[in-house]
Amino acid sequence: MRLLDVYKNLSGLFGQQNWWPVVRGGQCLYLPEFLERPRNRDEIFEIMLGALLTQNTVWGNVVKALTNLESKAGLSLSSIKGLSRDELETLIRPSGYYKQKALKIESLVRFIDNALQGEVMELSKLKPVEARRLLLSVWGIGPETADSILLYGYGMPFFVVDAYTRRVFSRLGLLDEKASYEAVRQFFEENLPDDIRIYRELHALIVEFCKRYCMKTPKCEICPMRTACLYAKLRADYAQLRTE
DNA sequence: CGCCAGGTTGTTG
DNA sequence: CAACAACATGGC
Numbered sequence: 001m002r003l004l005d006v007y008k009n010l011s012g013l014f015g016q017q018n019w020w021p022v023v024r025g026g027q028c029l030y031l032p033e034f035l036e037r038p039r040n041r042d043e044i045f046e047i048m049l050g051a052l053l054t055q056n057t058v059w060g061n062v063v064k065a066l067t068n069l070e071s072k073a074g075l076s077l078s079s080i081k082g083l084s085r086d087e088l089e090t091l092i093r094p095s096g097y098y099k100q101k102a103l104k105i106e107s108l109v110r111f112i113d114n115a116l117q118g119e120v121m122e123l124s125k126l127k128p129v130e131a132r133r134l135l136l137s138v139w140g141i142g143p144e145t146a147d148s149i150l151l152y153g154y155g156m157p158f159f160v161v162d163a164y165t166r167r168v169f170s171r172l173g174l175l176d177e178k179a180s181y182e183a184v185r186q187f188f189e190e191n192l193p194d195d196i197r198i199y200r201e202l203h204a205l206i207v208e209f210c211k212r213y214c215m216k217t218p219k220c221e222i223c224p225m226r227t228a229c230l231y232a233k234l235r236a237d238y239a240q241l242r243t244e
Numbered sequence: 245c246g247c248c249a250g251g252t253t254g255t256t257g
Numbered sequence: 258c259a260a261c262a263a264c265a266t267g268g269c
Contacts, residue, residue, distance in 0.1 A: 055251040061267060062250090096249085096266040104252085142252045162250045178259095207250055216248065 001172065001228040003191040007198065010205035013224055017204035020047050020152035021059075023066040023075070028059075035197060044120050044153040045112075046075045051148040052104050052140060053095040064094035077120070081109060104140030111138045120153075128156040143181045151203075155196050159188040160203045164210040171214065171231035 018030040022043065039047070049069070053062045066075065068091040073079040083091070089102045115134060116122040123131045128150065135146040143161070150156040161184045169175035175184060192198055213223040218231070226232035 051250090054249095056249065056264090057251085058249045058267080060249095064267085094266060097251090097264045098266080100252085100264055140252070144251060148250080160250085164250065203250085210250085 001174070001225075003174065003188065005228075006169075006172070006174075006225070007192070007202050007205070009225060010209055011201065014205055014208050017201055017208065019200055019204040020050065020148070022046060023050075023063060023070055026063075026067040026070070028063045038124075038155060039153055041120050042076050044149075045077050047153040048108060048120070048149050049075065049080070049105065051145045051152075052108065053092060053101055055097070055101070055145065057096050061095045065092040068092070068094070077109065077112060077118070080105065101140075107139045108141070124154050128154075128158070131156060132158065143185075147185070151196060151199055157189070157194060157196050157199060159185050159192070159199050161185050161188070162203070162207070164206050164214070165203070168206055168210060168214050171218070171229055172225070173230035 016032065018032050018034070020034075021028045021030050023029070023046070034043075046066070050062055050066060053065050069075055069080070072091055073083055073087075080088070085102060085106070088105060089098050092098050092101055092105070095101060112118060112120055123134065126134070131154065132146055132150055135141050135149060136143065141149075147158040147160045150158050151160055161181050165184065165188075166175065166177065166179075169184075170177040175187065179187075188199075188202075192202070209225075213219050213225075218235075220226050220229070220232040220235050223229065223232060226236075
């Protein structure tokens with residue numbers, strides 16, 4: 001099975017994902033309208049917040065945090081700037097690592113004020129590679145967070161590699177488990193059509209697939225991709241041995 | 245209960 | 258550069 005086959009399978013299984021979600025009135029919405037138009041500054045900043053808050057954290061907890069921010073302050077840059085460290089910590093608490101994440105948000109805000117003159121749209125004027133380099137220079141923003149912001153916020157063609165991506169594709173036998181972030185990203189970018197819609201969808205589909213089937217201890221018996229998966233075969237063989 | 249979650253940073257060998 | 262600890266809440 002090739003990379004594009006995986007995409008087609010997952011796409012057929014789960015349908016259109018419409019990432020990145022937006023939080024409005026405490027609801028988490030997946031809106032197809034962003035396939036057609038660029039995000040505005042507030043929408044991009046909200047993605048930055050979400051991308052930071054979801055580091056090693058389930059999205060449901062991030063929604064709680066974003067909902068707190070939304071109702072007590074607002075999700076815009078200026079709203080966040082009006083919060084004290086303590087207020088920020090309290091509001092984002094449900095997303096975990098809340099003290100560290102409060103520092104990261106402050107670090108992000110400093111970056112926007114200083115390097116971008118307070119305007120996130122400045123990044124869209126740069127060449128993608130330069131925008132990425134800048135984001136990676138911010139304390140608290142690593143490669144996955146940067147690529148999430150660039151791909152979903154700015155529509156720049158970087159594939160987002162997360163723990164799920166490594167898990168799925170190493171289990172399928174298409175990737176080395178210990179390949180570096182950059183190596184994995186290049187593998188995807190070289191083997192996918194140069195189309196941010198596909199980058200966006202595939203990453204979202206991988207997350208959905210891992211939540212439903214390919215968890216740490218996977219449900220290989222009922223997995224729709226088991227017949228193409230090395231790991232599923234391995235576990236099936238092992239189960240077979242034990243009954244003999 | 246224990247395990248796990250859409251990472252990043254700092255420290256150490 | 259690789260390995261490991263620290264960071265933390267909430268759902269199952």
